[in-house]
Amino acid sequence: MPGCIAPSAPAAIASPMRRPPWRTREIRRASMSENTMPHNDADAARQARLISLGLYERSVEASANAMMITSAEAPEYAIEYVNPAFERITGYSAGEVIGRNCRFLQGDDQDQPGLQEIRRALAEQRATNVVLRNYRKDGTLFWNHLYVAPVEDTDGAVTHFVASQYDITEIKSYEMTLRHLATHDELTGLANRSLLNDHLRGAMARAERSGSQIWVVFLDLDRFKVFNDSLGHMAGDVFLMTIAQRLQASLRATDLVARLSSDEFALVLCEQPGHRLNFLLLERIANAVQQALQFDRKDFFLTCSMGVAIYPADGVDAEQLIERADMAMFQAKERGRNNYQFYTDAINQRALERMQIGSALRAAIEREEFVLHYQPQLDLDSGRVIGTEALIRWRHPEMGLVYPDRFIGIAEETGLIVAIGDWVLRTACQETKRLQGLGHPDLRVAVNLSARQFARSDLAHGIEAALQDSGLEPCCLEIEITESLMMHDVDGAIGSLRALKDLGVRLSIDDFGTGYSSLAYLKRFPIDNLKIDRSFVSDIVSGHEEAAIVSSIISLAHNLRLQVTAEGVETEEQLAYLRNRRCNKMQGYLFSKPVPAEMLPALLGACLPAPATAL
Template structure:
């Protein structure tokens, strides 16, 4: 058969002989025009192996591939695959041609300009009047758009929408593969959890839109700092997971972790500000820390938690000791959730003494946990967990109400009036109705506002100064006193300090302990002078010696508290202190 257009049309006519369609009284010109009008590419080839030479292509073929009919007639169809011949679908088509039967496959083809398009190819044999196969007719359906959509959906199913990084599902798949390879090769691999420190402050300061911008920057940096064979995935809102193979003589060199921390801490410019983020990293390794995906992920997460507990901006490897601490923490958390309803919390009270009169004029309420099996548990062991779980809000509310009730009871018993100081947590401070809640408690109990002092840490107030000022003003409007605790350990500026509606600065115990050294003396004296210049009272906490007391008295510190006078004691013991000589502790 010639390669002319007329011959091709003839082949179509002959192809219909012996078919049901050929029995219909439809002119063959209609068949020809139908093929030429088809939106799908149609090809007719000889049934002669190995090349199956093209004899006809329709206009849709020319439009889809960019090749003119004259450029392809007389050639094999193989040129459409270019150099991409390693396709499973090609084997299926070759088998169908060899067996002279119908077949179909999805193939990657390439246009004349080299661009890829996907086509679903259907071939069928054309038999003559004698039943022998003389030609094959092929139809190509361009499914490039469907493949593009499939690719996008697959990407969305396995990647984080915000950062474009692999998501948890893809990380788990790659981790399964990495474990299998490490088991086969006798090698090791590592999972590093990268948890951004205090990211909630970013969201509070810049909104979630700003937080998303920071996360995208961090994602790009993490991807850039690891090796091409490693996987960086987004695990949770502000946490990333990195899958790494051996990097340093059969282990994971700390230099790799330090590179990650350095990349995260590079300042980020946002809305005219330079913001520095840090991260805490926890690392688990196969096979040392577990044989499976879930175990490795869990232990890397635990190690990251301990990195945060150890001061943040550091990394920790999982060890048996870390695992034991994690189990202990889970037990404490479970018990802590029941402690309020079981009425297991108690308050101890530490007196604050006025250095001018020597009398007890204030008292700080400090929470303790009377655990049913562990005995009296100090706040260091549970306050951090309460903060993380959100339990600090109901616990803090209980402390506030109980301290106010106790102070009112002392007053009703005729004891000297004192002002009770209660610490506010970060979670309480950001509650929208804080001032209203405090006011309601005072009104319900009948305690005068001037008999309550609320203590906040310096760093807590400075996180969002403008909002903090608004909250403090609302509290001051109630008539309560405001103290800034641990002063000197945070990052206050004098410009902001002057604007804060506060009454008291508390000198951190670390500076009181240093009294007697040149630096310690200078810092304590400076804080006292600064406070007095701002018309604020000063309380020194952690006083434990007569030398510290004498120094603070000489430098006109207003009040002191510490073990030199009394440890925190239960309410009845504090009432006894008030009864002794009208509460005079210092002669």
């Protein structure tokens, strides 16, 4: 029988038998009769039994389940009969197995609880059933639900065992799939949160015994939702599977990577004896993410933000460590993305504030607590105000006037930025139209779009609706999009920009010079204006490199027949430098800070001072 223990010397091999042993004995008894015709009731009964045995034999032969009969003689319990299904399922012929103990079906996999039960049942000559891992002649695994029953002779002595084998490989495979899905992410195959917690608890127990550290890293892909919304979920899935493979390849055997949500991953980095954890491992992970991603024969680039919490310094509970690594990751996001931060108590305080702001933002939309301030934009040739940039502010009932750097990032993370952005667009159009009616018919307004807004398929429709509802002419609305936002998906960005251009609105690239545009792409964008980031303008008088960058941007724009707006102009020297380089427009504290809409009329008639002698 499967798993029976036999002597080390090989057993004698009997000749192959197809007919079950008791069937042979019945036929032998029948041959002693003068003929097979029944002469009395006893003969009739014996004839009926022979017929019944013949039916049983044919049933066994035709069975789809593997069946075998073994001797009841210990310790070998040699096989005496196998049916055709046994040969088909196992790959062994009857001639190869008859006379052998069936332990060969388990190969080297002898450490199975079911084998112990089989041995006990054979020794006690009783029925049993177990599940075993068996192996075919070609070495492939199949799961076998084995039923064993003793066969007694007319005197009640057990002479044989009959066994039926049910191949339950598909059922077991399904069970293993369910168990795998319970602990692994279906898309990437990475560990899920449940397995992450189990692994982290085990790692902490080992680290406590050895006095070592563990780094828990919370990793979030920067602007992944923009890709997912603009390219579609198929591209998003391809990117996630690729990133998952790269993360696994960048880790060591003792580390773990898990997927927690759409674009969020957690890593458990364990300190190895003699090797301290260091920043190079984080750099390697970041570099792996930043490699080009291919979809539809095009290259795309992602970056990541990481937060790190350390065991035991930052916590001794698995969930707490993951939570604090998450807090540190948000700090990395707030510091410009594409970096990593370690957890500190200050980060914890900032996280609590972020939670409070996130909850209050939802109420702020309903209570209409937002207002727009406008910063004038001036033409440097005439010195006159030709437009404004709309900038959101939040009049919080307790915190007072809250500036966007404290809540825009949270609004993007929670998805509330879409509703807030729609409000900004509608309000800016309405208030600009009202100001035009006060004697400034050519006044323009510039409105920034968030990444989520820009990725929406109905973007052009929403802007068209805002223009129609307000009555503002399309040429009086300038849409500002950041340089880095467009470069994530150049072809998708071009399509969206062309749809906006068809409406008649003006298009501007905000914070130009801080991203990574190439001239090949820049000339394909249907834009009207480049805005020079304030970080370059602030040092154009004293900084040689900044001055060179500003001059280059102005020359580039003019060569591409674009206009240029300088942000953050605060001094007369900066203004003179920009005028001398033929910059078209400016905005900054030199003329005015952003002001509420009701204060604009007093500024719209003012002018810049006349140009001084060129530098």
